Amino acid sequence: MSVGAPRGLASSGQKPITEMLHPLSAAEEPLPPVPDVSDRGDKESGLTNGTPPVEASSPACTSLLINRLQLEENLEADARDLYISTETKDLFVTVDDPKKHVSTMETYITYRVSTKTTRVEFDLPEYCVRRRYQDFDWLRIKLEDSQPTHLIPPLPEKFVMKGVVDRFSEEFVETRMKALDKFLKRVADHPVLSFNPHLNSFLSVKDLNKRQGLALLTKVGESVKQVAGGYKLRARPPEFCAMGEYLDTFSQKLGTIDRIAQRILKEQSEYLTELRDYGSVYTSWAGSEDELRRPLEAVAGSVSTCCGAGDDLSENMSQDFLPVLREYVLYIESMKNVLRKRDQSQAEYEGRLEAAVLRRQEDKTPMPVEVEKCQDKVECFNADLKADWERWQSNKRQDFRQLLTGMADKNIHYYEKCQAAWESLVTLLQEKQSEDKGIETN
Template structure:
């Protein structure tokens, strides 16, 4: 069952689905409107999401490397299954590269300025990974992109965005075209600059901003400590790998001590393996989660900044209206 936060959202989503076009400006070729009988034959997509029926599933999979004379890049298969009437087909499969995901997030920020947009994985190479085309890096990015898409697909507002619809269904994206229609709020936020000065931020938003700043500092401290621990563990592991073979060689020359020396060598090897597993878990499981918190904080700060701009513009317009009212009163 499709979830709409309001009747206007449903109407907007339906209009957006009709306005999609390809890079050359021509409408996206779709099937004829689905009849009620054909809708009944569509896949029923059920999942446990707060006790509600999900009607949109998106997965990012099958990364492929593309090599040309100009550049080398990776594309990912974005597979969609849906029962929403905004889509003309129950299934879609398109290929997208990282910059396409970045384009989508930018459009979501522009058209939904008061919503928290999930963060994307960072564009540049992660710490400890030299080759951005390595299997490890590509798989890590695929998982992060898949998580990003699922978060947007599960959002009751963002999932009905016209650009999200185009991202999932259009074979080619026209990233050069501007927004067809900006909401009045989105338009005001986009063009508000430093010309407006906020008189006073509400207490709850000030507390939220202070909390985000404090949280960022604490996460930074945790990150530095974790990086130091990983560095020390890696250095200690190198020593263990050099230390273990010494006992193995020693055991070969001491027949009477062979058994205990081999036991020590085995213990050192076990410690080395355990340390390697611990270091890997911190690098692959702990640090990425920590970094994702930081990215979410950055997204939240952007939303708060946009809210401040909207309030500043509103206060300025109120002052201008009051000034004109006084002028008319004095003139009479």
């Protein structure tokens, strides 16, 4: 066939389209391990993407659990080495230094985007530009239009972020900056998206001309909608059905965790408010009891220490834990969007193929070139989506390992600080008791 493979397939180590062509009715190339979400029950809670679920262990089996986690980390590190061996890290991007701009027309925040690279596509080895949120949004739109077969990382929502009202507050800006930095790093690390010319412009051009081409829709997308609009897809291949079911299950679990985490955060806030009131009572009491002043002040100090540790724990949940959950909720929507585009492409191919078969039976005409091009397009979609699915699963495992490990460390640190505070109070009370006994003896 005359249609060549797009640039991304060669970059990601996949076969050219002409080597992968086969009828859709034939057995497709097996997808890398995808969870059997139809087998639910106890296994459903694992969401291990094909890996054996970790059995529940008692507190006495801590060493066994640690060894098992270390084994999983080694296996995943080996998997990531496969990406490292085929991808050269030669593009580094960072988003930092937010600045507020106030004008008569609007108020907005810009972020510094720093780039270091050795790629020949760039004229200079280093760039430093300032971008606002709508510039990142422009980049994502252009990536979706020009790379419809690939999963585009999500951006943080423009205005709505749970627990934050003022979008110019320090907390909001810091959280958004981290999300934008993660978005840009994911794009820069992708073997196909990182070579997109729109990314090059975003990183290097001082003033983006976002109007140019922004109103133009992807012609491929338009043709797919027109041809596939009246055709019902026969059947999504099993591996992509498994993807869709996995995303539905994963979305439900993230939603449940998010709701519970929000409730915990609210209850923690109420608890800390009451705990501060509780500590202030001991402070005021110490002012009227000379003999009990030291123990009462120590109690107030222990309560204050617990409040500070609780604030740190709540801040970690609101600024580090919840944003990652929300990012993956948006990631799921992006993945579902790519799956829908893949289905549209398959529906276009099936519609054209069915029409061509009918015409061929009537007048013995050869198979139109458009049908072969549509088959190429479907195979391209399948190959790119499978590769991006693997990459997404690998990133997800790494992100959630870091997220849960960080949450465990924060909770351990919280309880250690609280324990140390109350243990110091016990020591003081014991010293006070010894002093009182000495006075009575004398």
